[in-house]
Amino acid sequence: MIRRPFASALPGVVALAFAVTACAPKDEDSNASASKSPASCTKDKMPLKSAGKLTVATDKPAFEPWFKDDDPSNGQGFESAVAYAVAGRLGFAKDQVVWKVQSFESSFAPGPKTFDFDINQISVTPAREKAVAFSDGYYDVQQGIVALDGGRYAKATTVAELKKARIAVQVGTTALQAVRKQIGPEEQPKIFNTQIDAVNALKNKQVDVLVVDLPTAFYVTAAQIEGSKIVGQLPPSQGGGTEHFGLLMERGSGLAGCLNQAIGQLKSSGELARIQQRWLTSSAGAPILK
Structure with missing residues (x-):
């Protein structure tokens, strides 16, 4: 993961690359x-x-x-x-x-x-x-759910409540895997090539929620989308995080x-x-x- 600033992000912070990739098996000799x-x-x-x-x-x-x-x-x-x-x-x-x-x-x-x-x-x-x-x-690392304050899903407390939501996620991420396996939305998630595109989709109200890794969720709500909140995080998946x-x-x-x-x-x-x-x-x- 690329570390990002959260609550005290400086003015002019440029959007960072957020793609989360699963760790490959370790090189047996590396450590x-x-x-x-x-x-x-x-x-x-x-x-x-x-x-x-x-x-x-x-x-x-x-x-x-x-x-x-x-x-x-x-x-x-x-x-x-x-x-x-x-x-x-x-x-x-x-x-x-x-x-x-x-x-x-x-x-x-x-x-x-x-x-x-x-x-x-x-x-x-x-x-x-x-x-x-x-x-x-x-x-x-767990997956966080971000929504706009006052939005339909801003007060959701269960995973089941998100099944009807329009969900934004970045292609190739563990967040996409989690949406499909843990939420199973009725409508296919809207998949974006970059994280910033997914963020903008929520900002522009094209979707109801954004699913990203929790560290990114802290950054999104602190520095990228004014008036947004972390609804919660998905439960740990079986076998732990990737x-x-x-x-x-x-x-x-x-x-x-x-x-x-x-x-x-x-x-x-x-x-x-x-x-x-x-x-x-x-x-x-x-x-x-x-």
Whole structure:
């Protein structure tokens, strides 16, 4: 996924390319050196950039709902909360986490890194794995439903209510697959070659709703269509999302095993789900449709 600004989009932001493509099978050798767990995941044994400190990177500005008030260190927002939850599982107190700025594009460029991991809505792709290493996924991208305020479907609470809607979607995306499999609309979805064409169709009231991945939905409502809202998000599809975000490390990082262990614990305990519910469902105004 291409990261986009959301709630605080700057004037003159040019429409971005939004196509979401399913991840192909991983190159078995691409992350081989990063997949092995170190002998110990205690702070004094982990290969850290700074002894006793966990250095975490993200972009600036850091946008909602991923971060709050452009301050990754406050623990608020989905990715800030995830970073501190991972740190806690690794034995780091909040004041032992050091944040630094790293632009989205440069984060997955080849070469050494000055951070232990980067958290910045970075999708795991085979191409990126040739240059950097990723942890297991901490967020499977779901599909969001966008409508105009006051529109017929603006207050929909169930997937069934969308069956009669005129739906805009981009060709070749996971959103199109989700519309067909999860909504099954009575009228065939209106398929557009580009995301901006689909966005304009909703803006011009040629359709009732727009279906895009949830990160894009936040951007559409914040920066592209005034008077629009996220109606909700489709329930997770069986088997999880086809696109997921991972913690990014330099290629060959010895931290991968420890990060995967921490993420696994957060998933099995239900803590990761609670963080997602708080920051990407409740406060972000994107309830899961029934």
